[in-house]
Amino acid sequence: MSNFHLRLVSAVILAGVALGLTYFGGAAFRVLAVAVGGGIFIEWCLLSGQTRHRTHFALMGVVASVLLLMVLAGLPPSTVLVALAAGIGLALASGLVSGQGLWGAGGIAYAVLPVIAASAIRGDAPAGLVAVLFLFAVVWATDIFAYFVGRLAGGPKLAPAISPGKTWSGAVGGVLFAVVAGLAVATVSGLRIGGLLIVSIVLLSAVSQIGDLFESWLKRHFGAKDSSNLIPGHGGVMDRVDGLVAAVIGLYLIGVAASGPNDPLAAFGSG
Known part of the structure; x- marks a missing residue:
């Protein structure tokens, strides 16, 4: 099986x-x-030498x-956020004492904050399902079409020192198709279409691409090609969700x- 087909099969299974x-x-x-x-936490620790x-x-x-x-356990997001702040403080102190620096604290924030955000957004309500499907549509459209548009159109590199394959044409193409995908989900779901929604999609698409670039920078900084070899054809967990990590925090x-930290669904209807 070629690498492309391996990536495709893995992607379909993971998406399902x-x-x-x-x-x-x-x-x-x-x-x-x-x-x-x-998975993100373990890969971060392995990459950064924790x-x-x-x-x-x-x-x-711990x-x-x-x-x-x-x-x-389903504790309120505000409660977990307070605990996260305390955990980051403890990690910072441990990093300074052990000589490991700030990377441990960064890993805890990078691994836990998107989990809090995603769980708060989805919840149990139908509005949460719409919100997460909307987010998936925006991030996946950004990722897929940034790749294909960039390959077809080429042009100036977006961040050659970090990720030489990415282009400005791909970045713009990713945003445009993200708008199409996001509006499609919004229309099917009966959400009100307006300028604020379109601006939100553009911001989430841009944030997703920044998250992708950040993970590329992190791997380059530590001399790694992939965050791990866990997912056939895709590398590790961080490689697969880099854009989603940033975008889910943005949506949260x-x-x-x-509407506040415990019910962040005003734009998607009340649960």
């Missing part, structure tokens, strides 16, 4: 699992989110596990600004 658990929502979706967050100091790594593992279990912040 993600969509199925998203449909059920609640505890099923939290299991998915926590599993992804745990495992070299056993005591520090053990402490990071902190991350407690936070993820809080999400899994939009929701928090509209």
Whole structure:
């Protein structure tokens, strides 16, 4: 099987699992989110060398596990966010004492914050399903069409020092198709179409691409091609969800600004 076909099969299976658990929502979706967050945390620690100091790594593992279990238990996002702030502070202190620097604290934030955001957005309500499907449509359209438009149109590189394959044409193409995909989900779901929604899609698409670039920078910084070899044809968990991590935080912040940290669904109807 060629690498392209391997990537395609893996992508279809992963998308099917993600969509199925998203449909059920609640505890099923939290299991998915926590599993992804745990994979991100482990890959981050391996990339950044946190495992070299056993005591520090053990402490990071306990902190991350407690936070993820809080999400899994369905505690209010505001409660978990307070605990996350405390966990980051503990990780910072441990990193300074152990000589591991800020990477442990960064890994906890990068792994746990999107899990909190995704779980809060999905929840148990039908509006949460619409919100997550909307997010998937925007991020997946951005990722797919940025790749194909960039390959077809070429042109100036977007960030050659970080990710030489990405182009400005691909970035713009990704945004345009994200708008189409996001509006399609919004229309089918009966959401009100307006300038604010379009601006939100553009911002989420841009944030998704920034998240992709950040993960590329991280791997380049530590001299790694992939975050791991867990997913056939795709590398690791971080390689697969880099744009989604950033976009889900962005969507959560939009929701928090509209209706608070525990029910960020004003734009998608009340649960």
